[in-house]
Amino acid sequence: MTRPRDNILRLDAYAPGEQPAAGTRVVKLNTNESPYPPSPKAMDAIASVGTEALRIYPSPTAQPFREAAARVHGLSADQLIATNGGDELLRLILTCYCKPAGHAGQGGIGVTDPTYSLYPVLASIHDTAVTAVERGDGFSLPGGTAKRWNEAGCAVGFIVNPHAPTGRIETPDTLRQLADEFRGLLVIDEAYVDFAEGDAAELIREGRDNVLLLRSLSKGYGLAGLRFGYGLSHADNIAALDKARDSYNTDAVSQAAAVAALDDRAYAEGCWAKVIAERGRMTSELRQRSFEVPDSHTNFVLATAPGTGAPDNTAAKHAHAIYHGLKERGILVRYFNAPRLDDKLRITIGTPEQNTALLDALDELL
Amino acid sequence: MTRPRDNILRLDAYAPGEQPAAGTRVVKLNTNESPYPPSPKAMDAIASVGTEALRIYPSPTAQPFREAAARVHGLSADQLIATNGGDELLRLILTCYCKPAGHAGQGGIGVTDPTYSLYPVLASIHDTAVTAVERGDGFSLPGGTAKRWNEAGCAVGFIVNPHAPTGRIETPDTLRQLADEFRGLLVIDEAYVDFAEGDAAELIREGRDNVLLLRSLSKGYGLAGLRFGYGLSHADNIAALDKARDSYNTDAVSQAAAVAALDDRAYAEGCWAKVIAERGRMTSELRQRSFEVPDSHTNFVLATAPGTGAPDNTAAKHAHAIYHGLKERGILVRYFNAPRLDDKLRITIGTPEQNTALLDALDELL
Numbered sequence: 069m070t071r072p073r074d075n076i077l078r079l080d081a082y083a084p085g086e087q088p089a090a091g092t093r094v095v096k097l098n099t100n101e102s103p104y105p106p107s108p109k110a111m112d113a114i115a116s117v118g119t120e121a122l123r124i125y126p127s128p129t130a131q132p133f134r135e136a137a138a139r140v141h142g143l144s145a146d147q148l149i150a151t152n153g154g155d156e157l158l159r160l161i162l163t164c165y166c167k168p169a170g171h172a173g174q175g176g177i178g179v180t181d182p183t184y185s186l187y188p189v190l191a192s193i194h195d196t197a198v199t200a201v202e203r204g205d206g207f208s209l210p211g212g213t214a215k216r217w218n219e220a221g222c223a224v225g226f227i228v229n230p231h232a233p234t235g236r237i238e239t240p241d242t243l244r245q246l247a248d249e250f251r252g253l254l255v256i257d258e259a260y261v262d263f264a265e266g267d268a269a270e271l272i273r274e275g276r277d278n279v280l281l282l283r284s285l286s287k288g289y290g291l292a293g294l295r296f297g298y299g300l301s302h303a304d305n306i307a308a309l310d311k312a313r314d315s316y317n318t319d320a321v322s323q324a325a326a327v328a329a330l331d332d333r334a335y336a337e338g339c340w341a342k343v344i345a346e347r348g349r350m351t352s353e354l355r356q357r358s359f360e361v362p363d364s365h366t367n368f369v370l371a372t373a374p375g376t377g378a379p380d381n382t383a384a385k386h387a388h389a390i391y392h393g394l395k396e397r398g399i400l401v402r403y404f405n406a407p408r409l410d411d412k413l414r415i416t417i418g419t420p421e422q423n424t425a426l427l428d429a430l431d432e433l434l
Numbered sequence: 435m436t437r438p439r440d441n442i443l444r445l446d447a448y449a450p451g452e453q454p455a456a457g458t459r460v461v462k463l464n465t466n467e468s469p470y471p472p473s474p475k476a477m478d479a480i481a482s483v484g485t486e487a488l489r490i491y492p493s494p495t496a497q498p499f500r501e502a503a504a505r506v507h508g509l510s511a512d513q514l515i516a517t518n519g520g521d522e523l524l525r526l527i528l529t530c531y532c533k534p535a536g537h538a539g540q541g542g543i544g545v546t547d548p549t550y551s552l553y554p555v556l557a558s559i560h561d562t563a564v565t566a567v568e569r570g571d572g573f574s575l576p577g578g579t580a581k582r583w584n585e586a587g588c589a590v591g592f593i594v595n596p597h598a599p600t601g602r603i604e605t606p607d608t609l610r611q612l613a614d615e616f617r618g619l620l621v622i623d624e625a626y627v628d629f630a631e632g633d634a635a636e637l638i639r640e641g642r643d644n645v646l647l648l649r650s651l652s653k654g655y656g657l658a659g660l661r662f663g664y665g666l667s668h669a670d671n672i673a674a675l676d677k678a679r680d681s682y683n684t685d686a687v688s689q690a691a692a693v694a695a696l697d698d699r700a701y702a703e704g705c706w707a708k709v710i711a712e713r714g715r716m717t718s719e720l721r722q723r724s725f726e727v728p729d730s731h732t733n734f735v736l737a738t739a740p741g742t743g744a745p746d747n748t749a750a751k752h753a754h755a756i757y758h759g760l761k762e763r764g765i766l767v768r769y770f771n772a773p774r775l776d777d778k779l780r781i782t783i784g785t786p787e788q789n790t791a792l793l794d795a796l797d798e799l800l
Binding site: 070072073076077079081082084085087096099101102104105106110111114115117119120121122123124125126127128152153155156159163164165166167168175186193195223251252253277278286290291292293294295305308310311312314315316317318319320321322325 | 438467470485489676680685
């Protein structure tokens with residue numbers, strides 16, 4: 069009787085990217101963190117949190133943050149929810165909108181494959197169905213996605229845009245059409261949008277009630293360690309999520325740091341510009357080394373190893389060998405042992421020095 | 435199709451205790467926070483978190499904290515899980531052990547009534563059944579509790595011990611018997627145990643696989659604003675909960691502060707001793723003012739207003755009037771508009787000065 073539920077026992081839990089032990093000297097280009105520290109103003113905000121703010125319960129809704137983010141996005145505070153990382157928001161969406169198994173197979177989630185590997189894990193935890201639509205050539209969004217999700221009765225559809233792990237981007241018009249056609253809640257996961265031109269916030273400002281955007285301070289604001297994300301949607305959706313979140317889901321320190329980070333947009337924009345410049349350099353340098361590298365709109369590139377299309381899938385073996393060779397040289401990148409990805413490396417854009425170290429190591433290896 | 439699930443729409447969300455706006459001068463004795471600030475070492479730990487720890491993802495399991503807590507409780511790290519406040523742990527327990535509706539009515543939660551008002555809210559969010567066993571005379575634990583929970587097929591039973599909102603305590607032997615009789619997972623919510631003599635950790639050290647203890651840094655460590663709790667149980671239960679938590683559920687700052695707070699046990703014990711001494715004084719002073727005040731093992735007392743037993747329920751009206759009278763005088767206490775509680779006030783033990791202010795205000799009012 070004290071056994072956990074079968075869906076939990078069966079669950080293959082989410083595997084976070086490799087994190088080297090503290091003090092290890094590595095060039096860490098495997099988990100898409102910002103190569104730059106958070107804003108000094110965020111650090112000041114953390115150091116300034118007083119004992120009284122820690123002694124008492126924090127704002128349950130992170131109200132000061134909601135108001136700051138509302139100003140940034142031209143929305144009202146009741147169209148925003150602050151969460152303990154974007155991951156909490158994803159989970160809350162399933163809790164509020166998806167039906168656990170036993171409800172006639174309807175009400176699950178739709179994804180496009182490949183995608184953020186956490187989505188199917190969250191679906192397993194919630195014991196709800198996953199409908200995966202395979203991405204097209206060049207990992208493009210297939211035309212019939214909404215139709216497929218509708219046929220499967222998906223309550224929620226997840227699109228990462230810009231897309232992970234490929235770095236592609238869809239236009240707001242494409243997303244608008246998807247929202248028009250899909251009968252569930254369309255979640256646009258904009259974890260990487262700070263490195264792209266423009267976002268999809270206009271879909272929320274238009275007053276649509278079936279779109280939700282996810283934002284994160286982990287990548288664009290150098291605050292992966294802080295766990296702070298937020299959602300933008302119609303106030304009715306936010307009200308539902310707000311009822312289901314843990315009573316005090318974000319703490320006093322992270323609320324203060326998040327407000328300061330968001331307010332210091334000039335600093336963040338400076339970091340994004342440096343990453344974007346280096347992304348251009350890395351794309352070009354990797355192409356010169358015979359990698360196939362599509363244009364990226366994120367803080368990483370997905371690089372196909374030389375040898376693609378060879379009948380013995382040379383690139384797959386090559387990508388894995390390069391991953392290991394880099395690791396031996398103290399450089400971590402991400403290798404996915406998965407169909408369509410096993411001939412590729414996902415490389416986070418680092419500082420110019422880190423990126424050069426990677427290129428130098430490749431020159432040794434290739 | 436984008437409507438949230440019916441159980442969420444119907445949900446009457448958890449209502450946190452009243453928190454006055456920042457800068458308001460009130461004597462706040464309504465939400466059981468510690469009257470003392472966190473350890474200076476915890477504050478130092480927060481100020482010392484560097485940009486690098488914030489830039490990268492934190493330890494997914496809060497491993498340094500688990501190891502520190504394992505030493506404190508004489509357990510191993512795999513018998514511990516760190517959570518974003520105790521509330522996250524409670525939610526995870528439902529996620530992992532309780533069956534959502536549609537599973538033949540079995541697999542819900544058992545509680546004793548009255549209890550922490552969050553439990554039924556979490557059950558509604560998870561869409562699972564609640565079996566409430568009414569507490570006996572003096573809010574004692576009824577003898578047939580396990581039998582009633584077993585008959586209802588409860589997967590989890592929740593006991594707050596020391597009990598909120600009454601301050602009562604059950605002995606480890608009583609809890610051991612409950613664990614022996616109950617066929618589900620017995621969760622002993624020890625949020626207030628720092629103010630009692632002894633705890634139930636021996637039930638975990640004995641190797642039982644159907645008991646889980648909840649601990650919090652909110653009350654005993656003056657860190658309600660930080661959101662940090664943890665669970666102690668058999669490693670198999672911890673492994674299940676660990677699979678279902680958000681990928682990085684506690685952040686780098688709170689992990690550092692929690693380790694420092696736990697390590698500075700001497701400071702915390704000094705705070706507990708001061709609260710316990712004041713609890714004795716307040717119990718005695720309130721009794722002298724004709725309140726009925728059972729001995730408390732927590733950092734609050736539950737005081738029945740004078741006039742109990744009068745046919746017109748004078749005490750109930752009186753308790754509510756006193757609550758308002760205190761509020762007008764800038765003193766917040768907790769009033770529950772609920773059966774068996776509406777003639778009582780739950781009063782958090784404050785600093786000696788705060789407690790004296792409360793007594794003086796009562797002398798004006800009564």
